[in-house]
Amino acid sequence: MAYISLDPGWHRSGVQTSNDHQWRRPGPTPRQRRIDLWIGLAVAALALFSLTLARSAGMFILGPGPSAPEQVFWALAATLPLIWRRRWPAVTTLVISIAYIAGQGRAAPESQITSGALFAAIYTLGAWGQDRRLARRLRIGVIGTMFAWLGLYYALVGFRELGPDAFSLAVGPVPPVLAVMVNGVLLNGLFFGFAYLFGETAWVAARRDHELRAQADQLRRSQAEAHERAVVGERVRIARELHDVVAHHVSVMGVQAAACRRVFDKDPEKARTALAAIEQTARTAVDELRRMLGLLRAVDTDEDDRRPGGADIDRVPDLVGRARDAGLKASVGVYGDVVPLPGSMSQTGYRIVQEAITNTLKHAGATLVDVRIRYLDHELEIDVTDDGRGGPASGERGLGLIGMRERVAAHDGVLEVGPRTGGGWRVRARLPLATDATGPTR
Structure with missing residues (x-):
């Protein structure tokens, strides 16, 4: 199961990595900084609008609020730092959390938009924090401070300002005061838990994207070297x-x-x-x-x-004719719709037949050899069989077999070499044809 661990040696997939703490996410681009500027200004303006609505509705839940300029100050102090959230995520989180707690302590009525700003700051610190150890410690510290503030609020303020009939309609099995406290802790736990989780997930995704890009670069270099x-x-x-x-x-x-x-x-x-x-x-x-x-x-x-003289698949019958001259019963057949082949592939087909017939003459002790060339829909199949014993130890034919495998591999094909059912030996190569291979029949 995927999980998030506070250990820097583990990432979200549950697989330990030794370089998690070494990678540093690149800072925001100029475009991302401009986006953060507009987001910070928009959130600050929205916080001022929410403050105006709260004052107009008399929503002073935490008690009598401070003066209007101070209320504006706390609303801006807890939202404007979002302008620098990706550039300096640690400082932004620290400033917003301090402003949020201080505003709550001063009974500032605006808490909805500022809560969202705090969520965004914790998330951004998890997603963009360069120092992972500092980012984890600071987020845990901020979350712990928020719960401490919640406990202090219940201890000092509690429900003293509620009327005697505040819980007159309570019918559940849990005591009303305890129910309110547990509900507050649960909501705050989900709030801060998601902020931490989403931030960590975003950082892991960015790190994996970096690894994929690095692997792609390495693959391109490896392909060039190959x-x-x-x-x-x-x-x-x-x-x-x-x-x-x-x-x-x-x-x-x-x-x-x-x-x-x-x-x-x-x-x-x-x-x-x-x-x-x-x-x-x-x-x-x-x-x-x-x-x-x-x-x-x-x-x-x-x-x-590119078609080298003397090594063309059209000259396979010449190879078969020389095999007949050497005393073998040799036959050749071409099946399917013949299409023009690239010179390198035509040469590869010729060399495969040549090497297979040579091995038959030298090692197999065969009396007959059968060569079949099949032009299928998407591949060229070359099949050479004989009734011999397949030759002596592979070491005596190693270079020829290696050469065939190398030629087939160069065309992303498949080579099968070995005994066939009923006796004898088989060499079969399948070479994929280009999907756009068209042209007149040869």
């Missing part, structure tokens, strides 16, 4: 691919060129074969290099320029 880390990570992966693929092709070309030089005069046929291999390897290396450059340019180019 984006930067993703860029750095992608560049590291590109550098690794350049080393493992392009450098490999260049090395092979160097070996083949050396062999060609050695047999160029002795065996022209072998030289031509070596030159053809160099040509094919060079084309492959250029394709890989173009793909790498496409990825590097993706950050600063339009969507139409």
Whole structure:
């Protein structure tokens, strides 16, 4: 259950926090100060109007009142300080409470509007007090003083001015004097209790709003850092691919060129074969290099320029064809209404199929592989299954699986990897499509 505790280490939700007493609510803005000025003047004018009505009706409940100028003074002293209620809440509360008690002691007839001013002062001190310990102590002190004044009033004044027939109509089980006293204590308890509670609640709400803003700022910074880390990570992966693929092709070309030089005069046929291999390897290396450059340019180019050559979901049948050449029974199917995909998503789909087929060839011991690409209403689903055993220990395939998860996560998708019912292995990726993805069928 939510509650308010006087312990500064606890807030309204009942959860202890170590920094409640450290946070300071910012002071009122110039606009809020102008609002307080007009509110204070309006309440003071209303107090003077209420005083005029009380004097006109002869409502001197506390006894004969002081002179008219003194009555005006106490009415203004207990209301005008509201002008500075949010700027100096502690001083405002102290001045209004002193003026209120002094006016009551002097039998000033106006007590309705000044009571409301006292309520507003206690509330504002709870909602805007910078020093929480001082704010709590001062509010408790003011409330305690008000109850002490109430008890003193009953003790000194009591019901002496009431006539002998004041309680002639009383019929309840509680003695009339006790009933009046308990009723007064109850009303005052509710009055001051709500003032304290509402003020504390307003301060907690302001503190939580501050925390939400701070968390939002931290979230934005974290997102920026995550984006930067993703860029750095992608560049590291590109550098690794350049080393493992392009450098490999260049090395092979160097070996083949050396062999060609050695047999160029002795065996022209072998030289031509070596030159053809160099040509094919060079084309492959250029394709890989173009793909790498496409990825590097993706950050600063339009969507139409981001589709890297050689890694497009439309070229999945080529992967399946190479799987057939390697001895697998391979099939591919495309289902649903085909829509244009962003270059990065198209490349991700291609890489997922490529990695899944590579794992099937290297580890699964499978005889067949089935690739299915489904264009659903709101997502692209890529499903690759085989009849193998799923490969050896995960550590041997860890980098490939990590790469797939990273690519899928970059598109807020879901990746499922594991054995399937009835035997075999499944790799399934779901990539959400943009809600406004429209265009002609490819």
